[in-house]
Amino acid sequence: IWKDCLSIIKDNIPFISYSTWFLPIKPAEFDGTKLKVYVPSNYFIEWIEEHYNTLLNRTVNQVIGESGKLVYLVLDEKEPLTKETTFTQNIPEPKEVKQTVEIQKEFESGLISKYTFDNFIKGEGNQLARAAAYAIGDNPGQTSFNPLFIYGGVGLGKTHLIHAIGNKILEKFPEKRVIYISSDAFTVEFVEAIQSNTVNDFSNFYKSMDALIIDDIQFLVGKEKTQDLFFHIFNALHQNGKQIVLSSDRSPKELKGLSDRLVSRFLWGLQTDIQPPDLETRIAILKNKSETYGINLSREILEYIAHNITSNIRELEGCLVKLLANASLTNREIDFDLVKRTVKEVSTTKQVNISIELITKVVCEYFDIEENKLREKNRRKEIVLARQIAMYLSKQLTKSSLKTIGLHFGGRDHSTVIHAQTSIEEMILSDLKLKEIINTIKNKIEMTAA
Numbered sequence: 251i252w253k254d255c256l257s258i259i260k261d262n263i264p265f266i267s268y269s270t271w272f273l274p275i276k277p278a279e280f281d282g283t284k285l286k287v288y289v290p291s292n293y294f295i296e297w298i299e300e301h302y303n304t305l306l307n308r309t310v311n312q313v314i315g316e317s318g319k320l321v322y323l324v325l326d327e328k329e330p331l332t333k334e335t336t337f338t339q340n341i342p343e344p345k346e347v348k349q350t351v352e353i354q355k356e357f358e359s360g361l362i363s364k365y366t367f368d369n370f371i372k373g374e375g376n377q378l379a380r381a382a383a384y385a386i387g388d389n390p391g392q393t394s395f396n397p398l399f400i401y402g403g404v405g406l407g408k409t410h411l412i413h414a415i416g417n418k419i420l421e422k423f424p425e426k427r428v429i430y431i432s433s434d435a436f437t438v439e440f441v442e443a444i445q446s447n448t449v450n451d452f453s454n455f456y457k458s459m460d461a462l463i464i465d466d467i468q469f470l471v472g473k474e475k476t477q478d479l480f481f482h483i484f485n486a487l488h489q490n491g492k493q494i495v496l497s498s499d500r501s502p503k504e505l506k507g508l509s510d511r512l513v514s515r516f517l518w519g520l521q522t523d524i525q526p527p528d529l530e531t532r533i534a535i536l537k538n539k540s541e542t543y544g545i546n547l548s549r550e551i552l553e554y555i556a557h558n559i560t561s562n563i564r565e566l567e568g569c570l571v572k573l574l575a576n577a578s579l580t581n582r583e584i585d586f587d588l589v590k591r592t593v594k595e596v597s598t599t600k601q602v603n604i605s606i607e608l609i610t611k612v613v614c615e616y617f618d619i620e621e622n623k624l625r626e627k628n629r630r631k632e633i634v635l636a637r638q639i640a641m642y643l644s645k646q647l648t649k650s651s652l653k654t655i656g657l658h659f660g661g662r663d664h665s666t667v668i669h670a671q672t673s674i675e676e677m678i679l680s681d682l683k684l685k686e687i688i689n690t691i692k693n694k695i696e697m698t699a700a
């Protein structure tokens with residue numbers, strides 16, 4: 251019976267509205283006049299009643315007859331509000347519901363199932379972020395970590411961790427609506443929705459989630475319309491106790507170009523960073539990853555790699571993969587010699603690809619300033635700092651001479667470069683925030699070059 255209703259509804263509204271609002275509804279029972287259906291949340295009922303009441307009435311009359319009634323049963327909310335077109339109906343035991351309904355979602359969660367808590371190695375640098383993420387997986391929307399905002403450099407495990415949250419929620423509460431999307435993809439979808447005149451459906455689709463996980467939120471910087479829309483989605487979800495999880499390459503306060511009202515929302519919950527892993531964590535991760543590849547590396551080898559590849563975890567993995575490739579290519583056992591060569595290979599390809607131009611670009615992007623400012627005689631404090639950081643990193647990450655570096659930054663001489671280097675070295679001894687910023691930038695440069 252519900253199928254018959256669906257086919258009528260489908261012909262009368264745009265497909266996206268149909269798939270957002272009607273496909274998730276599952277039939278429960280039918281006694282000849284009353285058709286009971288399960289809907290995912292109260293929000294659904296409100297929306298459907300507001301927008302599709304006439305259509306539904308018409309459909310029910312057509313399919314069941316004049317006396318036909320539709321009864322909504324809410325699947326997973328704490329206090330189900332049962333609505334009926336004419337009179338109130340008994341509320342079923344939620345437990346029963348879970349057993350009888352086979353959950354088939356009409357949308358892809360976007361979650362990658364291999365990213366779980368099981369294979370996420372705990373370390374000092376990710377302890378708090380992991381603990382908060384874990385708690386959310388158990389109780390989405392019910393902790394004070396809403397939103398959870400995880401930030402940190404590239405390749406440190408943010409994406410892994412936020413997928414793990416989504417996977418855990420679905421494992422524990424299969425009926426919940428969870429979606430993972432990068433802010434880039436979100437923007438693209440939004441633009442498409444504008445073009446096809448379906449912004450309302452787009453927005454409502456996200457508002458209908460129990461958990462919304464957005465990766466790399468820094469890409470919303472400068473995109474005001476997307477930010478506006480996201481702001482409304484955020485509010486609707488937060489008000490209804492739905493979980494929001496965000497990741498970013500920098501803290502909310504450093505997200506220049508993001509509207510203040512969004513930043514202030516981000517500060518409502520918990521913001522926590524992920525720091526680069528220490529040696530022990532790096533060893534543990536390598537051990538874990540190599541075991542998933544089915545190889546057993548000696549402690550000596552694990553230590554050697556972990557000692558030499560320090561900046562991020564993606565790179566550790568890259569080295570491991572390369573090691574396996576080298577071993578199979580040359581048909582050799584993985585011995586210490588091969589390990590040394592591979593580590594060297596990995597570090598030099600990285601160096602070759604890092605140019606002063608790239609460093610300048612990444613530094614300027616980070617501080618949101620124009621590249622030519624670094625070459626001018628500009629003495630504004632933040633420009634001087636950015637210039638010094640760029641010079642310092644150029645010396646650290648490329649083989650260029652002091653003279654070449656000076657030339658790149660508006661023909662300054664080599665003593666200026668030395669000065670930049672020593673000032674930064676001194677500053678980061680006491681200024682941990684600055685040290686962290688430089689690390690973030692460095693990570694980004696290395697990732698872009700790799």
Ligand code: ADP
Nearest residue numbers: 369370371404405406407408409410535563564
């Ligand atoms: P980010 O999103 O911060 O750039 P990712 O989550 O993509 O980083 O992590 C990069 C790679 O490192 C992934 O393959 C991920 O599985 C792995 N990784 C990161 N942190 C850990 C960890 N603590 N334990 C195991 N693997 C990790």
Ligand code: MG
Nearest residue numbers: 408409410465
């Ligand atoms: Mg990521």
